[in-house]
Amino acid sequence: MKKRKDKNNDNRNIAVISYSLMIIFVLLIAYIVIFLAGDNMELLNNPYNKAQELFSEYTRRGSILSADGSVIAETVTDDEGNETRRYPYDNMFAHTAGHFDNGKTGLEAQYNVYMLNSSINPVVSAMNELKGKKNPGDDLVTTLDIGLQKTAYEALGSRRGAVIALEPESGNILCMVSKPDYDPNTIKRDWDELIEDKNNESALLNRATQGLYPPGSTFKLLTLIEYMRENSDYRDFSFECKGSAAQGGYRINCYNKKKHGKEDIVQAFASSCNSAFATIGLGLNKKRFRTLCGSFLFNTELPVNYAYKQSTFSLNKSFTEGEVMQTCIGQGKTLISPLHNAIIISAVANGGYIVTPHIADKMVNAAGRTVKTFSYKNGDTVLSAEEIDFLKECLLEVTKSGTGHALSGQDYTVYGKTGTAQFDSGNDSHAWYIGYAESGGKKIAVSIIVERAGTGSDYAVPIAKKIFDEYY
Amino acid sequence: MNTIVKLCGYIIVIIFALYTFFCFTVFRGKDKERSERIYSRQRVCIFLISAVAHAVLYLMDYDFRIIILFVLQMIVFFIAVHMYQIFYKGLSKLVLNNMFMLLMIGIFMLERINIGYAIRQSAIVLAGLIFCIFIPVIIKKISFLDRLGWQYAIFGIILLAVVFLFAEEKHGAKNWIIIKGIAFQPSEFVKILFVFFIAAVLTKKSNFKRVAAASLFAAAHVLILVIEKDLGGALIYFVTYLIVLTAVTGNVLYLIAGLSGGSAAAVIAWKLFTHVQTRVNAWRDPWSIIDSGGLQVAQSLFAIATGGWFGMGLGRGLPGKIPIVESDFIFAAISEELGGVFAICILLVYISCFIMFVNISIKIKKPFYKFTALGLGIQFIFQVFLGVGGVTKFIPSTGVTLPLISYGGSSVLSTLILFSIIQGIYVLNGSKEAEDEEAEG
Numbered sequence: 001m002k003k004r005k006d007k008n009n010d011n012r013n014i015a016v017i018s019y020s021l022m023i024i025f026v027l028l029i030a031y032i033v034i035f036l037a038g039d040n041m042e043l044l045n046n047p048y049n050k051a052q053e054l055f056s057e058y059t060r061r062g063s064i065l066s067a068d069g070s071v072i073a074e075t076v077t078d079d080e081g082n083e084t085r086r087y088p089y090d091n092m093f094a095h096t097a098g099h100f101d102n103g104k105t106g107l108e109a110q111y112n113v114y115m116l117n118s119s120i121n122p123v124v125s126a127m128n129e130l131k132g133k134k135n136p137g138d139d140l141v142t143t144l145d146i147g148l149q150k151t152a153y154e155a156l157g158s159r160r161g162a163v164i165a166l167e168p169e170s171g172n173i174l175c176m177v178s179k180p181d182y183d184p185n186t187i188k189r190d191w192d193e194l195i196e197d198k199n200n201e202s203a204l205l206n207r208a209t210q211g212l213y214p215p216g217s218t219f220k221l222l223t224l225i226e227y228m229r230e231n232s233d234y235r236d237f238s239f240e241c242k243g244s245a246a247q248g249g250y251r252i253n254c255y256n257k258k259k260h261g262k263e264d265i266v267q268a269f270a271s272s273c274n275s276a277f278a279t280i281g282l283g284l285n286k287k288r289f290r291t292l293c294g295s296f297l298f299n300t301e302l303p304v305n306y307a308y309k310q311s312t313f314s315l316n317k318s319f320t321e322g323e324v325m326q327t328c329i330g331q332g333k334t335l336i337s338p339l340h341n342a343i344i345i346s347a348v349a350n351g352g353y354i355v356t357p358h359i360a361d362k363m364v365n366a367a368g369r370t371v372k373t374f375s376y377k378n379g380d381t382v383l384s385a386e387e388i389d390f391l392k393e394c395l396l397e398v399t400k401s402g403t404g405h406a407l408s409g410q411d412y413t414v415y416g417k418t419g420t421a422q423f424d425s426g427n428d429s430h431a432w433y434i435g436y437a438e439s440g441g442k443k444i445a446v447s448i449i450v451e452r453a454g455t456g457s458d459y460a461v462p463i464a465k466k467i468f469d470e471y472y
Numbered sequence: 473m474n475t476i477v478k479l480c481g482y483i484i485v486i487i488f489a490l491y492t493f494f495c496f497t498v499f500r501g502k503d504k505e506r507s508e509r510i511y512s513r514q515r516v517c518i519f520l521i522s523a524v525a526h527a528v529l530y531l532m533d534y535d536f537r538i539i540i541l542f543v544l545q546m547i548v549f550f551i552a553v554h555m556y557q558i559f560y561k562g563l564s565k566l567v568l569n570n571m572f573m574l575l576m577i578g579i580f581m582l583e584r585i586n587i588g589y590a591i592r593q594s595a596i597v598l599a600g601l602i603f604c605i606f607i608p609v610i611i612k613k614i615s616f617l618d619r620l621g622w623q624y625a626i627f628g629i630i631l632l633a634v635v636f637l638f639a640e641e642k643h644g645a646k647n648w649i650i651i652k653g654i655a656f657q658p659s660e661f662v663k664i665l666f667v668f669f670i671a672a673v674l675t676k677k678s679n680f681k682r683v684a685a686a687s688l689f690a691a692a693h694v695l696i697l698v699i700e701k702d703l704g705g706a707l708i709y710f711v712t713y714l715i716v717l718t719a720v721t722g723n724v725l726y727l728i729a730g731l732s733g734g735s736a737a738a739v740i741a742w743k744l745f746t747h748v749q750t751r752v753n754a755w756r757d758p759w760s761i762i763d764s765g766g767l768q769v770a771q772s773l774f775a776i777a778t779g780g781w782f783g784m785g786l787g788r789g790l791p792g793k794i795p796i797v798e799s800d801f802i803f804a805a806i807s808e809e810l811g812g813v814f815a816i817c818i819l820l821v822y823i824s825c826f827i828m829f830v831n832i833s834i835k836i837k838k839p840f841y842k843f844t845a846l847g848l849g850i851q852f853i854f855q856v857f858l859g860v861g862g863v864t865k866f867i868p869s870t871g872v873t874l875p876l877i878s879y880g881g882s883s884v885l886s887t888l889i890l891f892s893i894i895q896g897i898y899v900l901n902g903s904k905e906a907e908d909e910e911a912e913g
Binding site for chain 2: 009010011013014015017018019021022024025027028029031032033035036040043044046048049050051054129130131132
């Protein structure tokens with residue numbers, strides 16, 4: 001009788017323990033189901049995924065569209081079934097949309113799998129597959145504006161440089177131009193020439209995101225913010241500009257050695273007075289300034305999901321007084337990309353947060369139905385409301401009476417800062433303009449660099465004006 | 473052409489889903505004739521899946537060896553099913569069908585990945601089946617099987633230790649013996665002896681002193697495997713011991729103590745060994761270390777995601793891009809080409825086997841055989857869990873094979889023996905006693 005009981009106990013134990021083991025399998029299967037049912041596009045889009053090209057055998061690549069649905073890139077199939085990628089605007093979107101042949105870049109690379117995915121009706125899709133017909137891939141709708149892109153492209157002309165315009169609040173990039181450029185339609189044929197790069201053009205480089213330049217006087221914006229944070233009486237600032245400032249055996253000149261005379265901080269900023277800002281810089285706390293620049297994304301990653309180069313800023317104890325002065329007026333060792341400068345000016349425009357500039361808006365299927373909307377999170381708030389009020393006053397003064405005067409008297413109000421960045425030790429300089437315009441609740445921010453041109457007010461400001469005029 | 477492949481893919485998935493459905497419905501009602509009908513339908517499913525898969529593979533590159541392999545497989549399948557029913561009178565036909573189903577899937581996937589592997593694997597399976605036919609006879613003849621005890625452990629430990637001294641490293645684990653170009657993994661066979669050891673020692677007496685001694689011997693096995701970097705093997709031995717111990721003694725404290733001890737050991741191993749850290753890191757975030765250890769898991773996930781629910785179609789994936797796809801990562805290749813539904817059905821077929829093993833264990837009266845069946849069953853299903861969990865990034869990858877499907881002679885041979893021992897125990901002890909019992913009742 002006792003033995004009998006033992007056996008029953010054994011069996012009960014075996015049953016309990018075995019079936020509790022099944023719980024891990026329930027979890028495992030649930031995990032697999034959730035994985036398969038989830039959105040794996042981002043995963044599949046990983047450049048290490050060699051299976052991406054498999055999809056192109058069964059799907060005709062989707063198009064890249066502007067915000068209003070104009071075709072920026074599309075795949076056309078000839079009578080023999082050969083597919084070619086066509087770019088109706090030729091060079092205009094070369095860096096922004098990227099190219100397809102000879103190694104994908106830009107949006108073509110970044111949203112590769114999304115455009116190779118077909119979200120049409122599954123019944124139609126299955127029918128197509130059985131008929132051996134390719135399914136139409138989803139189209140990528142961007143935030144780009146054809147009119148603005150064209151304006152920026154033409155305004156830059158034959159100069160080297162980059163232009164970015166975006167909505168400072170949403171981060172929607174409206175146009176992005178980089179020159180020199182290339183024609184993505186004929187890249188196969190032009191490849192050797194582009195790689196050889198006889199004239200040192202680096203035409204394949206997207207200067208808007210990957211070009212690093214000394215920020216020049218556009219950097220005075222950050223010097224100003226740091227000064228405001230360290231000196232609560234910044235409005236009482238007064239300086240007598242004699243055309244240059246010297247310290248520790250090093251002399252900083254104002255542009256053309258112009259004597260600005262007695263000025264307060266708003267006037268010093270508006271006239272981009274090097275002497276005043278170099279003097280301010282000598283009094284700043286280096287560690288705090290480094291922290292400030294860090295919060296404005298120097299020496300760190302930008303919140304974007306495409307290729308870019310990281311901006312650099314350095315300032316430490318070992319810097320001589322000359323180097324400190326250089327750094328505070330945007331020369332020195334500081335390097336910044338036009339994209340990054342666009343983020344900084346956007347923070348003033350949008351109430352103080354770091355915006356995430358983006359081009360991809362959503363995916364729509366062949367029937368025009370939205371199948372995925374890309375969402376972007378804004379970064380930290382880096383400016384207070386009081387700071388913004390004062391910065392706006394300074395930036396507005398640039399337009400009213402300073403280096404951005406060409407932008408005054410319009411239907412829109414412009415807040416901005418020019419820059420004339422010297423590089424190497426030559427006399428050539430890059431022309432900078434960062435700023436934003438506001439009218440009737442609509443805002444647009446721009447970041448413009450024209451290489452080896454001259455002053456910001458002569459070469460970058462007119463481009464900004466054309467963009468603002470086109471926008472409003 | 474694509475059309476046919478795609479259509480065939482759907483057909484394979486549907487038939488396999490039907491097969492799996494039968495696995496779980498066959499026991500509804502006690503109608504013996506109905507069960508028999510379902511078993512034969514399952515065999516038709518096996519034939520059809522294999523036929524369709526081979527047709528697709530043949531159309532892929534018109535390799536005539538595919539057709540020869542298919543014909544030979546079907547002949548072996550037909551003969552083996554009949555031989556098993558003769559030598560194992562009253563065996564579980566569901567387990568028998570499942571065994572062949574899984575073997576067939578493994579072989580046609582290997583034909584797709586590398587036909588050389590498939591030919592080798594087929595030869596080993598054939599040899600294994602011939603050997604296994606005699607397992608019931610062997611069990612019957614060796615009446616001292618349950619009288620031995622500590623000897624199993626001593627023999628097992630010596631074997632593992634010898635392996636360690638002469639072993640060569642393969643796929644990151646140093647547990648392979650290579651004799652005349654043929655690689656063996658003795659730990660695959662020692663694990664069967666290990667179950668004999670646990671069952672024999674613990675079922676005689678299970679006082680604390682004896683449990684402590686048995687635990688010491690079990691720990692020795694596990695420790696050697698850890699040193700050999702066979703983490704999956706070590707985990708399987710450990711869990712098997714712990715669960716059988718708990719079932720024999722009915723004392724949950726052992727389970728709790730074991731799991732806490734095991735977790736502590738895992739943390740120590742993670743701190744000490746870089747190869748453990750690599751695997752854990754690859755599990756946490758394979759993307760950020762894709763160039764330094766994360767690639768395998770990442771590629772596996774790409775493959776599973778690419779396959780989606782219904783797969784890209786047999787022959788239309790890129791299994792070649794996953795390192796050791798033919799062995800540890802074959803589940804990913806199957807998912808890519810035949811889809812998630814098919815892959816989940818494979819899991820369900822494994823579970824169906826395990827449920828049957830547990831039922832067999834419950835039916836058997838003699839404690840030694842009862843717990844041997846349980847131990848082997850746990851070993852089997854836990855290996856499936858480690859394998860599939862690792863490939864899908866549910867748990868860190870521990871590098872174990874998928875029983876009966878993965879390429880690997882030692883693995884497939886030891887699993888065939890495992891199945892046959894359980895079936896053998898069942899036909900020798902279970903069915904007869906169960907009938908007696910029913911007569912009593």
